[in-house]
Amino acid sequence: MPNVEETYDIAVVGAGHAGCEAALAAARMGFNTIIFTVSVDSIALMPCNPNVGGSSKGHLVRELDALGGEMGKNIDKTFIQSKMLNTSKGPAVHSLRAQADKRAYSQSMRENLENTPNLHIRQAEVSELIVENHELKGVKTFSGAVYHCRAAVLCTGTYLRARCIFGDCSNPTGPNGLQAAVHLTASLNANGIVTRRFKTGTPARIDGRTIDYSKMTPQPGDRTVTPFSFSTDPASVQKEQVNCYLTYTNEETHRIIRENIGRSPLYSGVIKATGPRYCPSIEDKVMKFPEHNRHQVFIEPEGSYTHEMYIDGMSSSMPEDVQYAMYRTIPGLEHAKIVRNAYAIEYDCISANQLKLSLEFKRISGLFAGGQFNGSSGYEEAAAQGFIAGVNAARKLQKKEPIILDRSQAYIGVLIDDLVTKDNLEPYRMMTSRAEYRLLLRQDNADLRLCAIGHEIGLVSDEHYQMVEEEKKEIREEIYRLSRVKVGANSRISDFLIRHGSRPLGTGESLAGLIRRPELSYEAIAEIDPDRPELSPAVIEQININIKYEGYIRREERQILQFRKMESRRLGSDIDYTKISSLRIEAAQKLNQFKPESVGQASRIAGVSPADISVLLVFLEQRHYPFDRVDQKTEP
Template identity: 70%
Template sequence: MHNIKEEYDVVVVGAGHAGCEAALASARMGLNTIVFTVSVDSIAMMPCNPNIGGSSKGHLVREIDALGGEMGKNIDATFIQSKMLNASKGPAVHSLRAQADKQDYTRHMRQVLENTDNLTVRQGEVSEIMVNDGVIAGVKTVSGAEYFAKAVVLCTGVYLKARCIYGDVSQYTGPNGLQAANHLTQSLIDNGIEVRRFKTGTPARVDKRSIDFSKMAEQFGDERVVPFSFTTDPESIQKEQVSCWLTYTNEETHKIIRDNLDRSPLYSGNIHGVGPRYCPSIEDKVVRFADKDRHQVFVEPEGLYTNEMYLGGMSSSLPEDVQYAMYRTVPGLENVKIVRNAYAIEYDCISAIQLKSSLEFKKISGLFAGGQFNGSSGYEEAAAQGIIAGINAALYVKKEEPLILDRSESYIGVLIDDLVTKETSEPYRMMTSRAEYRLVLRQDNADIRLTKYGHKIGLISDERMNKLNEKIRLIDEEIERVKTVNVGTSEEVQKVLVENGSTELTTGVTLAELIRRPELNYEVLAPIDKHRPELPWDVQEQVNINLKYEGYISRQLRQVEHFKKLEGKMIPEELDYFAISGLRKEAMQKLDKFKPRSIGQASRISGVSPADISVLLVYLESYRRNLAK
């Protein structure tokens, strides 16, 4: 046998959205990295929806970018429509969402990977992890080749023992007919990793020429495009955008679905995996929301050079004939032709409670995991975990402390903390409501919150950090200035107020006080601000938000301070919870299973009560005193 043997610092298994970020982070931090993919044509593939961002997911993309990741830059380079969601609501829930040209998105990311120093792209199926005495040693491929490494990152997405299903058709392939990875699961089980089965699904892709758009509502992009990446020049991405379309299902659609539920593998027992509650199939929606007489269907282009259109909101695993029947009841789709059938996909993944907050396995040193393999759903959630897993794999090799973002400073922190402390029974999806401190964790200030970490670990250049520091200086200076600018009751002032539906002044006030009025903002008050400096739009945005929500932000920052105190109370890894008298049995078992890193994290484990936390705090105090003796 003459098997290939190679050595690397870091091996990344999988080159989807998580694998790409993990591999790029590791390589850019100077480590010799190899990334494996079952097909180089599927690098950063979008097997489901053709967009990046959206509610809360836009936050994640901005945070990835602030840390030095690639997703934001990649969508800025390849989008075909961009829209700021929830623009009429407060800034905490504003979320950027962009339609991608799918082929272009993949091609562009592949180009970045192939031209990154220290990074090798390799097509091949990883079949085994090699572990010596609880420490990762590398991986083996199906060909028998051995790749030795100091750290390994698993980002297998939905490929492990993947099975695509619609009706009675069941094919053991990955998404889009790509080959599944059928060998690695057994190796993980053999090494003590618990594996489970999840499912997700995707709607049909249909031929644009068979759609009657006159029966649908046209959805336009924003007039002025806001970039995802803090490094993208806003002027460089203003371009003509393509339209999306909105239509609805109806009672006839729902009747066809109900009449054929016995033929759905979801209900016949042919699908064993658990699906995502927040992204249900159309048959699931019809059953669970029986009172609704219609559901939205978003018709979205898959790219500029294809006629394929994506039917957002109508994912399904119903048989082919039922798919045709139900789609053709929808206004505008009466004569629709399907290019690719809708299908469900089942795959092996893990419960992330087996991971530390650094995304390293508790049982195997140097083995990290990110993305859908960790039991999450969505491209953005995957990429967010990927960059953290890649960063921490690199820091592990360098023998440095891991980067752990907490819930009070990032959506990424919320996402990972939820995954490693809560036993999710379905694919996890990020939502703004999951973030307790969302008023301070806005997408617009992700750079101010996180770029310092990216700079510290070497993913952000000095030049970019200096630019950010200058931006922060300008924001602080301008906020102080408008707090001291007094506005009188002149005719000019009253005219601006009346024009913007605001009450006239009876006495002088500061400019800051006027900005705080709901109907006014920093921009509309420009005509009465005689000494207003020329400032970049992102600085103006921060000035406006910080002044408008100053009271609420201050209150939330006080809550964050309290949270930080509990997060700062670290729990020794070796602590024996069964030796702590006063702890309830359930709490002992849960704490022993999760091994929380801090009191804060312990308090978020279901089954651990406030009384248990009090007992734990008292015990830790005496434990530390004994250690100090």
């Protein structure tokens, strides 16, 4: 019997957070799309902590939403607790985080996929790429079925040749005991794609009925919930929330871990893959930070449908008996019953320096990649990459230039640039400290920064785009008005300032000048500003931030102009850097390896010095290489 043969425009391999965003973007852009998964029950699965957002990750989700992605909308429908983090600090690091109902999140995303025109879900393991003359022609499944396509996006997550490990137990499965994808790696290697092994881990799940919450500190959600999606009605997310809880490890916990450290696969040599630096296992925390006599442990629900509780902060690959022993030393977990053991998982992935900034492979035209397959960690990082990869696969078929966000435009730009440009020897995690221009790249203004790009792509409606443009106009006009309206040093103003704990005026001042004072705000000066217009809370928030941080914002805008000048100096893919005299051997080798697309990107490659960049600039001037015009304006 002949094999099945079907034809699609775009194939997406993997239906995790990256695959879902890639497939939805491609289908919504009008392309006939198929998404493959080893199990339809694993669509948008949250095998680790079922939460979305957090420090810097919340920025990614809101940027994704502003561009037309789905994750923000989906978590708004399925969260059971929501909290804005870092509110005691400046707005640059405020980050939204929501605990999801694990099953509801997956079901809701699956429903989105099933009801999206142009999108077909297929449960099958993709085992082979069909490539001719370095151009993708299709994919083949393990059953032998052939799916012809003009572009494909690889979003295999942690499933490629996956192995789950705790103690002496090693199972060739994907996360949560799901089927691993064991055949595709050989095809990748045969097509010149170099793979490597990374590792991540997850804690045990505990039966919540065996937990004594009275010994723990409740961690409630926010009284007023801020939605992730800019299109979500804030009133719709004001609902009763569940509590999370905080407890701590102690010296007894650490003693048990130290005495059994030789039985840990991480330390016995059973696990050879590289794990994430910024999400270490509890045994790593204890062994590498012996000066700490306790570590935080957050007890967080898996969902409203179950008693399972996630033990955040205690990922481990210790043997089963050691897991029981160490959990039961923790206040509130003395009688804990384990539902699912903690485990580590090894999997195949790639170094993303094999990709262009568009997330297309340099060696294979039409083949894109996103998510943990690219060497990153986290649902949010995965979703952002999957979206960009799916969009650019569609734009390639549209014969349009790819969407490439630079480091001055978005956290997504920082994420992809770091992955593609740097030697990431461990799973990459997004952090606010990685973004050079984080005061401008705030989570609260993601729609103002990126909605126009989402509209250009075709994934943001005309109505929403016009609403955002109107908000921009209102912000500009009101800031201008506030800078022009003056108040005098009279008794009424002095009384107002004294009542608000502020110093009286010695001379006239603008309303904007008053708002700059730490103790005052746009809302506070309402009683001395009778002509103020009716504005939304979102617009008022932007007015406060832009006025209070004006000096810092202007400084970052000047830095961005310099950054964009370097990014505008393009480098051709045909340059042989070994032929450029005065360029150091190491720099020439690294530049030939990475083939950067601009001088700016070249400057971020390890092993390329400022002196090498100077040589490159001279070379470009001599060869009259073109450079893009730098737009002198930046968004407020």
